[in-house]
Amino acid sequence: MGESGLVRLKAIERVYRTGRVEVRALRGVDLEVARGEFVAIMGPSGSGKSTLMNILGCLDQPTAGNYHLDGQDVARMRKGELARIRNRILGFVFQAFHLLPRTSAQENVELPLLYRDEELSWKDIHSRARAALEKVGLGERLDHTPNELSGGQKQRVAIARALVTEPRVLLADEPTGNLDSRTTLEIIDLIQGLHRQGLTILMVTHEPDIARYAQRTITLRDGLMASDVRHTPLDARQALDDWTEARQDMTPTEVVAP
Amino acid sequence: MKWSAVPYSALRALRRNLMRTLLTALGIIIGVGAVITMVGLGQGASAEVKEQVNRLGQNVVLIFPGERQLGGVSIGGGSANTLTAEDARALREEIPEVIASSPEVRSTRVVVYGNRNWATRVYGQSHDYLQIRNWGVESGEMFTEEHVAEAALVAVVGQTIVEELFEGSDPIGETIRVRGLPLEIIGVLERKGMSLMGSVQDDIVIVPYTTAFQRISGRTHAMVINVQVFDEESMEIARVKIADLLRERHRLAPYQEDDFTIQTQEEVAQMATETSRVMTWLLASIAGISLFVGGIGIMNVMLVSVTERTREVGLRLAVGARGPDVLLQFLIEAVILCLLGGIGGIVVGLLGTEIIASIAGWPALFSAEAMIIAVTVSAAVGLFFGFYPAWKASRLDPIVALRRE
Ligand SMILES: Nc1ncnc2c1ncn2[C@@H]1O[C@H](COP(=O)(O)OP(=O)(O)OP(=O)(O)O)[C@@H](O)[C@H]1O
Ligand SMILES: [Mg+2]
Numbered sequence: 001m002g003e004s005g006l007v008r009l010k011a012i013e014r015v016y017r018t019g020r021v022e023v024r025a026l027r028g029v030d031l032e033v034a035r036g037e038f039v040a041i042m043g044p045s046g047s048g049k050s051t052l053m054n055i056l057g058c059l060d061q062p063t064a065g066n067y068h069l070d071g072q073d074v075a076r077m078r079k080g081e082l083a084r085i086r087n088r089i090l091g092f093v094f095q096a097f098h099l100l101p102r103t104s105a106q107e108n109v110e111l112p113l114l115y116r117d118e119e120l121s122w123k124d125i126h127s128r129a130r131a132a133l134e135k136v137g138l139g140e141r142l143d144h145t146p147n148e149l150s151g152g153q154k155q156r157v158a159i160a161r162a163l164v165t166e167p168r169v170l171l172a173d174e175p176t177g178n179l180d181s182r183t184t185l186e187i188i189d190l191i192q193g194l195h196r197q198g199l200t201i202l203m204v205t206h207e208p209d210i211a212r213y214a215q216r217t218i219t220l221r222d223g224l225m226a227s228d229v230r231h232t233p234l235d236a237r238q239a240l241d242d243w244t245e246a247r248q249d250m251t252p253t254e255v256v257a258p
Numbered sequence: 259m260k261w262s263a264v265p266y267s268a269l270r271a272l273r274r275n276l277m278r279t280l281l282t283a284l285g286i287i288i289g290v291g292a293v294i295t296m297v298g299l300g301q302g303a304s305a306e307v308k309e310q311v312n313r314l315g316q317n318v319v320l321i322f323p324g325e326r327q328l329g330g331v332s333i334g335g336g337s338a339n340t341l342t343a344e345d346a347r348a349l350r351e352e353i354p355e356v357i358a359s360s361p362e363v364r365s366t367r368v369v370v371y372g373n374r375n376w377a378t379r380v381y382g383q384s385h386d387y388l389q390i391r392n393w394g395v396e397s398g399e400m401f402t403e404e405h406v407a408e409a410a411l412v413a414v415v416g417q418t419i420v421e422e423l424f425e426g427s428d429p430i431g432e433t434i435r436v437r438g439l440p441l442e443i444i445g446v447l448e449r450k451g452m453s454l455m456g457s458v459q460d461d462i463v464i465v466p467y468t469t470a471f472q473r474i475s476g477r478t479h480a481m482v483i484n485v486q487v488f489d490e491e492s493m494e495i496a497r498v499k500i501a502d503l504l505r506e507r508h509r510l511a512p513y514q515e516d517d518f519t520i521q522t523q524e525e526v527a528q529m530a531t532e533t534s535r536v537m538t539w540l541l542a543s544i545a546g547i548s549l550f551v552g553g554i555g556i557m558n559v560m561l562v563s564v565t566e567r568t569r570e571v572g573l574r575l576a577v578g579a580r581g582p583d584v585l586l587q588f589l590i591e592a593v594i595l596c597l598l599g600g601i602g603g604i605v606v607g608l609l610g611t612e613i614i615a616s617i618a619g620w621p622a623l624f625s626a627e628a629m630i631i632a633v634t635v636s637a638a639v640g641l642f643f644g645f646y647p648a649w650k651a652s653r654l655d656p657i658v659a660l661r662r663e
Contacts, residue, residue: 059576059657080580086656087578098573098660101566102274112577114263122262161577 005068006168006200007033007056012065014051014223025051026062027223033202035168038195038233040211041204043220049204052220053173056202057092058082070168087115091162093172097154099146105157106142109133112165132160136190152183159190170194172203176210182243188213189236259583268591281559283599286640289552290603290632291610296545297628298611300538302620307534309621311527315392317490318523319497321483321504339479340517343467345507346384346483352503355488355496358386361480363470369463370435371423378419380436380463382470383484388414388447390486398430398445401466409468414445418461434463439473441465451619493522549632553639560643565662571651572659581652585645592644596637603636604629 014026025048033039043049054060055067058074067075070089074082086092099108109129113120120128133139136156146154155175162170172191176184192213195201203214211217212234219227272279324338346361363382368375381387385403388394401412413434420429429443441463450459471477487496497520504518567588574584608624615622651659 054657057576059660060655083575083578083580086576092576094660098569098576100274100570100573103270107270111574114260114267115574115577115579115583116259119260125260165578 005032006035006037006070007031007202008066008068009056010066012052012055012062012067014048014055014060015063025223026055028065029220029223029225031218031225033169033200035200036195036198037216038192038201038214039203040214040217041202041220042206042208042211042217043226045206047220048223049206049220050173051223053171053202053204056169057090057171058085059092083115084117087112087117087165089168091159091165091167091170093155093158093162093170093175095174095177097146097151097158097178099154099157099161101147102145104143104145105133105138105149105160106130108146108157109161109164112161116165128164129160132164133157135163136160150183151179152186155179155183155187156190159187159194163194167199169200169202172201174204174206176205176207184210185236185240185243189240192233192236259579264583264587265590265594267587268594271587271591272595275563278559278563279595282556282595282640282644283602285552285555285559286596286599286636287552287602287606288555289549289636290600290629291606292548292552293545293628293632294604294607294624295610295614296541296548297538297625298607298623299614299618299620300534300541301623301625302611302615303537303618304531304534305623306620307530308527311523311530312392314523314526315390315484315486316523317487317493318390319485319487319493319500320521320523320526321485321500322519322521323479323481324517324519338517340508341480341483341504342478343471343480345504346480346485348503348507349483349485349500350386353496353499355492355499356485357488358384358390358484358486360384360387360390360484361467362387362482362484363467363475363477364481365470365475365477367436367463367474369419369423371429371432374423376419376422378461378463380465380470380474382467382475383464384467386486387464387484390484393450394448395445396448397428398443400445406466406468409473410466411439411441411469412444412465413441414447414464415443416447416460416462417449418458419463420446436463436474439469441469493524497522545628545632549635552636556636556639557643560640560647564647567647568651568654568659568662571648572654572656572662575652575656576660584652585649588648589641589645592641593637595644596633596640599640600633600637603632607632 009029009031012026012029013024016023016025029052041049041052051060055062062075065075066073069085072085074085077085100111106126106129109132110125113125113128130139130142133142136159138153138156138160141149141153146157149157159175170191175191176187179187188210191201191203205211212231213236215233216228216230218225321341323340341361343361346359349356350359360383365380366377367380368377369380385401385406388400395414398414400414401410405412415429420426423429423434424432429446432443433440434443435441447460447462465474467480485500487493500520501516505516508517510517571584575581607629611622611624
């Protein structure tokens with residue numbers, strides 16, 4: 001790793017000031033993530049996971065510390081440059097999806113492409129968005145608006161939106177927080193697929209079961225890094241197949257039972 | 259960023275929030291439409307008043323019998339018998355500034371043609387009355403000085419008479435009867451419309467005053483003398499000379515008050531203008547209130563969606579938009595909305611003015627100033643409330659904007 005780290009945080013602090021109260025959400029976090037890693041970030045509620053994620057995603061600036069992303073010193077960047085980083089290098093997936101209401105999946109996914117520095121033709125924009133939606137398995141739902149989609153489908157649209165710019169790093173803050181366990185597995189399967197294709201992924205979750213699908217788990221506690229463990233990831237595809245089998249085993253028995 | 263996406267996104271946003279778009283546009287349409295209609299009507303009414311004052315004739319002086327009454331007005335007087343036809347002739351012949359003078363008697367009489375009856379006002383006038391009133395004949399001719407001298411049984415009739423008694427066909431040469439007196443129609447007057455007092459001026463029969471005085475109205479004295487003065491500069495001198503001549507003719511001692519009242523067209527015009535000015539202000543205030551209410555409507559509709567807008571801005575920032583990119587989109591969105599509303603309001607306002615003016619019989623006047631003011635005000639409101647939340651949101655960190663509830 002060392003210099004080759006795609007993400008390098010050093011002594012990151014983040015202090016929120018609300019009125020006279022100061023909340024030290026991060027109190028000196030060091031983190032290096034290499035290209036192609038799949039990292040889960042865990043920790044109890046209020047430990048600073050989202051705060052860290054927002055800083056990683058350049059949606060928020062650290063109060064102190066250094067942040068190098070792909071060799072660039074993003075902690076020192078101005079707003080305009082950060083917008084460029086968010087657009088070109090990062091893809092962000094939120095727990096609450098954050099899709100534009102009353103807007104088709106296709107147009108939601110096209111959104112980041114509209115803000116690229118170099119202009120793409122409309123034809124290019126449309127075809128890239130379509131390709132991204134096909135990649136997440138929603139090739140049939142291009143014209144659906146968010147309220148015509150299930151939670152899992154919404155998150156797929158959001159993932160397609162994060163992928164459409166071909167980012168280096170995918171950041172996901174509790175991407176499955178609003179989903180049931182079956183849909184969660186499907187989304188994790190999708191993310192694992194992206195990881196296999198070489199994408200670097202950082203994902204916040206507070207469920208240890210889900211963290212086990214990553215290669216490495218970082219645990220935060222009170223704004224500090226409490227542990228950093230590497231492990232062999234579980235396979236979500238396998239888990240899905242087991243699930244389907246279990247249901248098939250069950251169903252006939254129930255039906256046949258007199 | 260992709261510039262063609264800016265107007266595109268703006269239009270999409272307007273369509274996405276169709277209800278908000280329509281309500282906002284409606285607010286602008288109501289405000290602009292009301293202002294244009296009200297101001298247009300007010301100005302149309304004033305113009306109509308001016309026009310009518312002009313139609314009274316140029317440099318006209320009216321002389322009423324009886325002394326000046328409190329407030330100075332005694333239109334429709336004629337209570338006193340102090341003015342004679344000879345007074346009128348003397349004014350024309352002895353005062354150089356007076357170029358026309360007509361002693362007037364009015365009476366409402368039933369006019370008969372064949373088996374048709376019509377109650378109308380019969381005026382006795384001199385041959386130069388139409389000149390004073392700046393009125394023309396549409397066909398035939400006005401009666402002449404000779405007709406007046408020999409008290410000829412001739413009449414000039416207004417358009418209403420042609421419609422009511424002759425069903426619009428040419429009445430020249432036909433004979434109508436008034437109190438059994440046969441009158442040959444020798445002329446038809448041009449259409450004149452409503453008077454300042456709201457009466458239909460075309461409902462009229464004019465005959466030589468010599469014919470009218472005794473035989474139709476049963477009067478010996480004029481109810482008004484209509485006088486025309488040579489030009490505007492001569493008005494004041496003429497006024498003094500008229501007063502002197504009449505006092506002399508009426509043998510008034512210096513200690514006696516005038517037994518007549520002189521009123522210039524100017525004075526009539528002033529009264530009328532004052533009235534129409536009050537009305538214009540009244541209409542303008544109604545318009546102002548509509549604009550205000552429309553503005554509040556726009557504001558409300560815009561503010562309701564602030565949270566949604568803030569989140570949208572947050573999201574756009576999060577996926578890589580710069581603050582100015584997002585602002586431009588919202589600005590264009592607000593501009594399009596205001597343009598649509600403004601154009602709609604102008605169309606509604608023009609139609610409204612046209613319709614009401616045609617019902618009221620006024621000219622439809624369009625005030626460019628009112629249009630500019632109305633569109634500016636509602637556009638400013640729309641722009642401010644459409645743009646301000648976006649501007650505020652664009653200055654937030656994307657994550658703060660996204661989390662806004
Ligand atoms: N905008 C903010 N203003 C003030 N304090 C904040 C803000 N955001 C977070 N905090 C505080 O910072 C601390 C860390 O919050 P953070 O959202 O990062 O926790 P988290 O680990 O994501 O928790 P959860 O699992 O509940 O999402 C908390 O104490 C929280 O109250
Ligand atoms: Mg969180």
